[in-house]
Amino acid sequence: MQIVGSSVEKTTESHVRALSKKGAGKQIDYSDVLILNELNRDIGELAKNIRGFIRDQVTGFKKKGVVLGVSGGIDSAVALTLCVQEFGKENVYGLLLPEKESAPSSKTLGAEICESLGVQYEEVPISPIIEALGIYDKKEQIIKKTCPEYDPKIHKTSLVLPDFLNQGLLNVPYIRLIKDGETISRYRLKANDYLELIGLQNVKQRSRMIVQYMYAEKLNYVVCGTTNKTELVLGQFVKYGDGGVDLEPLADCYKTQIYALAKYLEVNEEIIKRPPSADTWSHYTSDEEFYWRMPIHIMDQLLYAQEHKLPLEVAERNTGLPGDIIEKAWRHIDRIRDTTEYVRSAPPVYYLDR
Known part of the structure; x- marks a missing residue:
């Protein structure tokens, strides 16, 4: 995965360093650190940096444009909009990849954003692949x-x-x-049944990626991913499925920042309000119900505080949660990060030492 360093994160690191320098030799005052404000800082600059990253990667691969799976969700909407802004609608190709358990709104909203941006797109149902595999x-x-x-x-x-x-x-x-x-x-x-179900469900994301690469290779385009930082940290993507892409322009943006980018880019409000979901069950199941297990603004603040080593009392003040719950949540996050490390890692390659 290719990851872009965001201006928001750099700004926050400078802020925290400044506080540390200011507090050298005495207790540091973190009273003015508002995590959500930090996450939503300099969104215009962030969008500019991501567009530059997309251009650098596509031209570095010597490709002509970008293929992107459009799900009707906020991540693919933001990635699609940034790709169009950087390369023009004529060099971006959208794919709608529904299956029989997808929510009808996924296809509708995906088509709407492609049409609003003037992007050529195609619907390729993956149900026949899923059915053929039983x-x-x-x-x-x-x-x-x-x-x-x-x-x-x-x-x-x-x-x-x-x-x-x-x-x-x-x-x-x-x-x-x-x-x-x-x-x-x-x-x-x-x-055992849980593990088998996860394996079966993950075939859906892997089938979608097969189709995306078929089109990308025909067009001489790259496949653009839509995984954000919250998902990356928690291993919330399928290896060689939605994680099997040529570049990941959103992988240093927390989900909270994706919402800020969507508003900045004037993405359809219906997409912004739609609960995030992998959309692989017959009943639309939000990521909050399965992956995060808490509201996203809480999860992102906990991840951010942990990443920047902010004191417990700062996390308490920002999230409104008691310290014991936060500490349990951090342990929970650490466990998830450890158990999903294999998902983020590239396959080891053996080289004969000659």
Whole structure:
């Protein structure tokens, strides 16, 4: 993954260094550090830097333009807009890659932003790939075994984890059954079934990447990723799926900064308000319900405070959480970071020492 250093982060580091210098030999005063303000600082400059990064990478690869999977979500909308601003609409190609469990709004919003930017795009459903591999059938078998009352004709499903702020370190995945928009039951998943479900679901992202590279190689374009910093730190992407790209222009932007960029770039308000999701379950499941387990503005402030080694009391004041909950959350984040390290790492390559 290629990562751009953001002007926001550099500005904040200078701010923290200045506080440290000012407080040399005495207790440092962090009373004026407002994390959300720091994250939303200099968004125009950040957008400019990312556009420059995109141009440097594409020209460095000696390619003519950019292919991007457009999901109707905020990350792909921001990345698409920045690519168009830098290369022009004629050098950017959008792909809508729905499958039968995708939310209809994903395709609608994806098409709308491509059309608003004048970007040529194409819809390539990936359901035939998923069906050929038996993914839907295998997934249904696990759900039926876990949830005896499950009927695919009347129920939609999602995979959720307990809310961290209310249930702490409990990390038990559940299948949720939804009928007519209402949750009617939850069933705890066994560890082996959970791992198999994750493997089956990840085939969807890997199938999308196969299609993106097919088009990129035909057009002599690069594949642009949409993973942000929050997702990168937490390993919230699929290796050789949405993580298998040529460049990641948003990978040093926390999700909070993506929202600020979207407003700055005047992205469709409906996209901005849409809850982020991998969109791989029949019931639209937000990242907050499964990955983050807490509101994104809380998660980003915890990640930011941890990254910049801010004192506990600063995190308390900014998040409104008690210190013991914050410390548990930091331990939880550390554990996630450790267990997902393999997702971020490049494959080891053996070279014969001659």
